[in-house]
Every structure is written in C-alpha cells, then in structure tokens.
Amino acid sequence: MVKGKADHAIDLALEAFLPYRLNRISELVSQRFAALYRQRYGLTRPEWRALAALGQFEHMTATAICQHSSMHKTKVSRAVASLSERKWVLRETDGSDRRIEHLSLTREGKRVYRDLARYAHDYAADLRQMCGEPAYQQLETGLAALEASFGIK
Numbered sequence: 001m002v003k004g005k006a007d008h009a010i011d012l013a014l015e016a017f018l019p020y021r022l023n024r025i026s027e028l029v030s031q032r033f034a035a036l037y038r039q040r041y042g043l044t045r046p047e048w049r050a051l052a053a054l055g056q057f058e059h060m061t062a063t064a065i066c067q068h069s070s071m072h073k074t075k076v077s078r079a080v081a082s083l084s085e086r087k088w089v090l091r092e093t094d095g096s097d098r099r100i101e102h103l104s105l106t107r108e109g110k111r112v113y114r115d116l117a118r119y120a121h122d123y124a125a126d127l128r129q130m131c132g133e134p135a136y137q138q139l140e141t142g143l144a145a146l147e148a149s150f151g152i153k
Contacts, residue, residue, distance in 0.1 A: 033123050037116055046071055046079035054105045055113030061100055088112060
C-alpha cells in the first residue's frame with residue numbers, strides 16, 4: 001500500500017486513472033461496433049478479430065492471429081473453428097509440421113470481410129467526426145506514443 005506524508009493511504013479516483021479511462025472508452029467503442037457485426041453476421045468479438053486479421057493479411061497461422069490481435073490461443077482456436085464451420089475460413093495443414101494450420105478466407109469469407117470492412121471504415125469516420133479533427137489528431141498522437149512505449153507496432 002502506498003503511504004502519504006501523514007501515513008494515510010493515498011486515495012485513487014478511479015475515473016481519473018488513465019488505465020481505467022482507456023479501458024472504459026475502449027470497451028464502449030468496441031461494444032458499439034460489435035453490435036453491428038453481431039447483428040449482421042452473428043459474430044463474436046474473437047471471430048471478428050480473426051476474420052479481420054485474415055482479411056488484412058490473407059494467410060496466417062492461428063499463432064500469428066494470436067500475436068496480431070492480442071487474443072489468447074483458446075479464443076482464437078474457437079473463433080477459427082466457428083469461422084471454418086461457416087465455410088468462411090479454409091484450414092490447410094502444414095506439409096512439414098502437422099501441428100500447424102495455414103488459414104485463409106474462402107470466397108464467402110472475403111465477401112463478409114469486405115462488407116464489414118466498409119462498416120469499420122464508416123465507424124472510424126464517425127468516431128473521428130465525434131472527436132473533431134484537432135482532438136482526433138491529439139488522440140492519434142497520444143495513442144502512437146503509448147504504443148511506441150510498449151513496443152507495439
């Protein structure tokens with residue numbers, strides 16, 4: 001416990017604590033977009049992130065999706081299984097290591113990805129407008145500084 005000058009615990013205003021504020025706004029922003037992909041395609045957040053990663057990079061392993069999306073391997077595994085059942089993801093076993101699967105979107109998976117990518121761009125534009133250009137640029141700068149500090153590319 002951190003002690004102050006008078007040996008009293010220092011109070012913490014949670015609503016002013018940066019990690020709490022970042023998490024709270026991140027969750028609100030994510031939930032608003034999640035409502036759209038859930039309504040249109042019945043996707044969970046891990047399914048959307050896996051679909052988006054494969055749409056962006058075309059070919060990935062589940063491990064690469066984990067690294068790119070900061071999701072646990074169990075969530076990625078379930079998401080890939082679900083997307084595969086929908087016939088949106090093609091799974092190919094690696095020729096030299098049967099434990100590895102190379103993943104890619106099927107034609108239908110690419111169609112869904114393109115549809116949701118359009119909505120994602122629109123959503124990002126709405127957020128930019130909500131902030132206003134000067135505040136949005138400051139937010140971008142601040143996020144870039146935090147990402148650089150944590151080694152996020």
